[in-house]
Amino acid sequence: MSDTNPAGRAAPARTPSLTERRKAATQLDIARAAAELFTERGPDDTTAEDVAQRAGVALRTFYRYFRSKQDAVAPLLAGGADRWRAELAAGTPPGTAVPTALERSIAASLAAEGEEAAEGLRWTRGLLRAAAHDPALRAVWYRVNQESEERLREVLAGLAGPAADPLEVRLAAAAATDAIRIALETWSETDAPVHGEASPAALAVRCLRELTGGLRILGAADGKG
Structure with a gap:
């Protein structure tokens, strides 16, 4: 479904809920941790456990949001x-x-x-x-x-x-x-x-x-x- 109104302009974006904002913040923290480690060590020498530890989250939290490192x-x-x-x-x-x-x-x-x-x-x-x-x-x-x-x-x-x-x-x-x-x-x-x-x-x-x-x-x- 398109998110445009009848006049053809884009409809205003919905404001994310507090839960959605917290989820997005956690995902971004994990993403930055992964990027740091990939830059420092390369993906081959980085594990999902390493990323979770760098981001300060449990490994199960990592896998709640992402399928792989x-x-x-x-x-x-x-x-x-x-x-x-x-x-x-x-x-x-x-x-x-x-x-x-x-x-x-x-x-x-x-x-x-x-x-x-x-x-x-x-x-x-x-x-x-x-x-x-x-x-x-x-x-x-x-x-x-x-x-x-x-x-x-x-x-x-x-x-x-x-x-x-x-x-x-x-x-x-x-x-x-x-x-x-x-x-x-x-x-x-x-x-x-x-x-x-x-x-x-x-x-x-x-x-x-x-x-x-x-x-x-x-x-x-x-x-x-």
């Missing part, structure tokens, strides 16, 4: 995309062309404004480097991107309006998701800083322009198509 980093990898989609849905002014909205939102989401955002990119770099030698961790990364693409399709459908071609919406969602994925993977293979010409933001914008060059998509994000 690699799966534990999914919330950390998905967090930036979740915030990006929410800001794209809520912060795109009426009348903005959807390709323009995508480019601006991607550049802003990867701009690493502030130390917390820069640290998040550095965590991602460490995890992607570890994933290069760990198929299970790489599978988590691809799954996170696939789930993000599916959710982005709903956001773009709401922005483009009911007259938009569903195939064009789907292609745009795939292009935007892949632009970010390829940019982060490319950046992670280097020692480039989080800002500048070789930064994730610059690479993602370049990828997006290349991938969407042939799309006719979605003139203005005004909910009318």
Whole structure:
């Protein structure tokens, strides 16, 4: 089911309950612990018990939330995309062309404004480097991107309006998701800083322009198509 209203705009997000917020906080603590250990030791030399101990939770708590040690980093990898989609849905002014909205939102989401955002990119770099030698961790990364693409399709459908071609919406969602994925993977293979010409933001914008060059998509994000 779509989360857009009849006018085509994204519906306001439901406020999570206290229980949901506590669950999300615990999952993020475990994810950060796993990321630290994977960066320090590599996935092969890290166990689920190690992750639980570093996070300060019981092993049974770890397995209540995650199926494997690699799966534990999914919330950390998905967090930036979740915030990006929410800001794209809520912060795109009426009348903005959807390709323009995508480019601006991607550049802003990867701009690493502030130390917390820069640290998040550095965590991602460490995890992607570890994933290069760990198929299970790489599978988590691809799954996170696939789930993000599916959710982005709903956001773009709401922005483009009911007259938009569903195939064009789907292609745009795939292009935007892949632009970010390829940019982060490319950046992670280097020692480039989080800002500048070789930064994730610059690479993602370049990828997006290349991938969407042939799309006719979605003139203005005004909910009318």
